[in-house]
Amino acid sequence: xxxxxxxxxxxxxxxxxxxxxxxxxxxxxxxxxxxxxxxxxxxxxxxxxxxxxxxxxxxxxxxxxxxxxxxxxxxxxxxxxxxxxxxxxxxxxxxxxxxxxxxxxxxxxxxxxxxxxxxxxxxxxxxxxxxxxxxxxxxxxxxxxxxxxxxxxxxxxxxxxxxxxxxxxxxxxxxxxxxxxxxxxxxxxxxxxxxxxxxxxxxxxxxxxxxxxxxxxxxxxxxxxxxxxxxxxxxxxxxxxxxxxxxxxxxxxxxxxxx
Numbered sequence: 001x002x003x004x005x006x007x008x009x010x011x012x013x014x015x016x017x018x019x020x021x022x023x024x025x026x027x028x029x030x031x032x033x034x035x036x037x038x039x040x041x042x043x044x045x046x047x048x049x050x051x052x053x054x055x056x057x058x059x060x061x062x063x064x065x066x067x068x069x070x071x072x073x074x075x076x077x078x079x080x081x082x083x084x085x086x087x088x089x090x091x092x093x094x095x096x097x098x099x100x101x102x103x104x105x106x107x108x109x110x111x112x113x114x115x116x117x118x119x120x121x122x123x124x125x126x127x128x129x130x131x132x133x134x135x136x137x138x139x140x141x142x143x144x145x146x147x148x149x150x151x152x153x154x155x156x157x158x159x160x161x162x163x164x165x166x167x168x169x170x171x172x173x174x175x176x177x178x179x180x181x182x183x184x185x186x187x188x189x190x191x192x193x194x195x196x197x198x199x200x201x202x203x204x205x206x207x208x209x210x211x212x213x214x215x216x217x218x219x220x221x222x223x224x225x226x227x228x229x230x231x232x233x234x235x236x237x238x239x240x241x242x243x244x245x246x247x248x249x250x251x252x253x254x255x256x257x258x259x
Contacts (some may be wrong), residue, residue, distance in 0.1 A: 146168050
């Protein structure tokens with residue numbers, strides 16, 4: 001189901017009857033929201049006054065909160081792909097897991113996923129070079145490949161582990177990974193900051209080791225190290241910063257001879 005109509009912006013200033021008549025696609029058929037969901041609660045005049053609570057399994061429902069500017073959406077189980085895409089404000093909370101493209105190309109706002117997320121968190125769509133441009137995404141579990149691809153601003157925090165190519169083509173912003181990375185972090189990045197507190201199998205050869213830092217700041221807060229600081233991607237004449245935990249990556253100790 002394509003359900004970008006599930007948004008405080010779409011619900012504001014509407015009666016329950018008008019909300020129930022909002023259209024969405026189920027496969028190749030148009031359906032009304034009221035045919036697929038039971039709608040109850042209180043209406044509100046402004047998006048910022050609305051809190052939409054989504055109950056039930058909606059992991060096959062796409063684009064919830066797409067382009068929203070204000071208000072709140074709480075999904076009490078799993079969420080489908082393209083959650084909060086191009087989001088401009090407000091808050092989305094997912095109690096379960098979120099699928100791929102969460103927060104894709106978002107400009108502002110806050111997304112929190114209590115479980116895991118799929119690939120391309122905060123990334124640009126295929127063919128675009130404008131990924132996440134602001135806001136914050138917090139994933140309490142793991143995330144997939146290419147998180148923050150073409151990221152330009154904002155913060156992505158993953159308390160679990162991530163797949164490959166975190167921060168690929170990154171221009172600016174911050175990616176913080178409390179767990180492990182499967183590698184190739186920062187490929188072709190030109191700016192921004194990536195911090196990996198866990199294990200990473202290798203650092204791309206197009207990065208140069210700069211120093212060892214005792215700590216690193218994430219959104220104004222200190223994260224204790226020590227961290228190897230690498231700068232790159234040199235193939236792009238980049239000056240992005242890649243911080244990799246020294247304690248969790250003893251196999252990178254040979255870089256110390258170049259300091």
